[in-house]
Amino acid sequence: MKTSFFINNRAKFATQMQDNSTAVFFSGKAPRQSADEEYAFSVDRNFFYLTGIDREDMVLVINKIRGEVTEQLFIPPVDDFFEKWYGILLKKEEAINISGIQSVLNRNEFLNQFAKKLCSADRPDSVYIVSYYTDPFESYDEYKKIAHWIKKQFPTINILNSLDIVTNLRGSKQEEEISEIKTAIGYTKEALEFVMKNLQVGKFEYQVRADFEYQLMLRNSKPSFKTIGASGKNAVILHYVDLQDKIEDGNLILLDLGAVSKNYASDITRTYPANGKFTERQKEIYNLVLQAQDVAVDSMFVGAPEIDVNNAVKEHFAKGLKALKIIRDDSEVENYYYHSIGHPLGLDVHDLRRRDKTMQENNVYTVEPGLYIKEEGIGIRIEDDYWVTKNGIINLSKDIIKTVNDIENFMK
Ligand SMILES: [Mn+2]
Known part of the structure; x- marks a missing residue:
């Protein structure tokens, strides 16, 4: 992605900051897993959105003092030992090139510089941090740490939350972001086709996951979340990530999975018959779920409340489940959806969500939409990714096949 994208994102953020304030963003650090092993690093998405840099232990500072905006980036200093053991660190010139931030400083000096700033003549009245739900007992949350530190050292400075600003900015996708999501969807499509070609009765769920993730890795991508691969009755567990069971003849397998491209995610669900053919019963329920997607999309538009879309789907399911004699009263829908x-x-x-949920x-x-009928060992979910425009709702993943006929023909 171009440097101008990140420069513009910061400019838009600064426009929405209160005057005489400072905002901080941390890129984050991988937590310790065990002994000297760490979990894989995953960059803080707000930091990435504003800098384009996907590296550990950096800090972005945006100041808006008497209407004038300045910015600094603090990066870990070059370290011979680190580079011999773990890899090449990002250099100052590269950081400037990727982010467009001219003032790049030593990470080790961040707190000292920040403290100086907070008691200088150019001090801000408020500091923005990003705060959303995290485990209250999580030991590693730099935002929480700095908020406590400011409160203690500079009790007259207000702490503000920049969550609403980043939610609005990140929510409104720009052309280059749609294009990355489409790329991630393309990887998912190719990997799912490989999965369908290799799906067979007797295979284990974890082997299906291996087929999918192998195809992503061949494309230098990776899963955007833990792959869900649930056969038979396991599919009634929404986030089934165990994947230990053997896939039985006559069963369906529900695959909820995704890929990343430049940190942008796809999120797709498909449900396939293990032996390549749906039973009549599976077809009935499958088509009810497939139609629910259209019902949802028909009630989506700019300004639509999410709850209205969900209610339309529930109504559709109530009608369908009554016709299939699975329920007798509308209120029972929630047992199956x-x-x-x-x-x-x-x-x-699960991208940032607006407070008004529109x-x-x-x-x-x-x-x-999904239906989960435990007593029949059937769980079906079908998921696509849609772009909300003022001219209509665009299905970004429409090329991933999903009708009964298309799936059966493909798997033949
Ligand atoms: Mn999803």
Whole structure:
């Protein structure tokens, strides 16, 4: 992605900051897994959105003092030992090139510089951090740490949350972001085709996951979240990530998975018959779920409340489940459809959600109706990624086949 994209993102952020304030963003650090092993690093998505840099332990500072905006980036200093053991660190010139930030400083000096700033003549009245739900007992949260530090050292400075600003900015997808999401969807499509070609009765769920993830890795991509591969009755567990069971003849397998491209995620669900052919019963329920996607999309538009879309789907399911004699009263729908219709998608798989939960122009949403009939060992979910525009709702993943006929023909 171009440097101008990140420069513009910061400029838009600064426009929405209060005057005489400072905002901080941390790129984050991989937590320790065990002994000297760490979890894989995953960059803080707000930091990435504003800098384009996917590296550990950096800090972005944006100041807006008497209307004038300045910015600094603090990066780890060059370290011979580190480079011999772990790899080449990002150099100052590269950081300037990627982000367009001219003032790049030593990470080790961040706190000292920041403290000086907070008691200088150019001091801000407020500091923005990013705060969203994290485990209250999580030991590693730099935002929480710095908020406590400011409160103690500079008790007259206000702490503000920049969450609403980044939610609005990141929610409105720009052309280059749609293009990355499409690339991630393309990887998912190719990997799913490989999965379908190699799917057979007797295979283990984890082997299906291996087929999918292998295809992503060949493309230098990776899963955007833990791959869900649930056969038979396992599919009634929404986030089934165990994948230990053997796939039995006559069963379906529900695959909820995705890929990343430049940190942008796809999130797709398909449900396939293990032996390549749906039973009549499976078909009936499958088509009810497939139609629910259209029902949802028909009630989506710029300004639509998410709850209205979900209610339309529930009504559709109530009618269908009554016709199939699975329920007798509308209120029983929730026994068979027990999540909501979808979520914003972007740099995070569950992207930041507006407080008013309405769909806005250039949002990307998943639409993922599902029915889970435990007593029949059937769980079906179908999920695509949609772009909300003022001229209509665009299915970004329409090329991933999903009708009964297309799936059966492909698997033949
Ligand atoms: Mn999803």
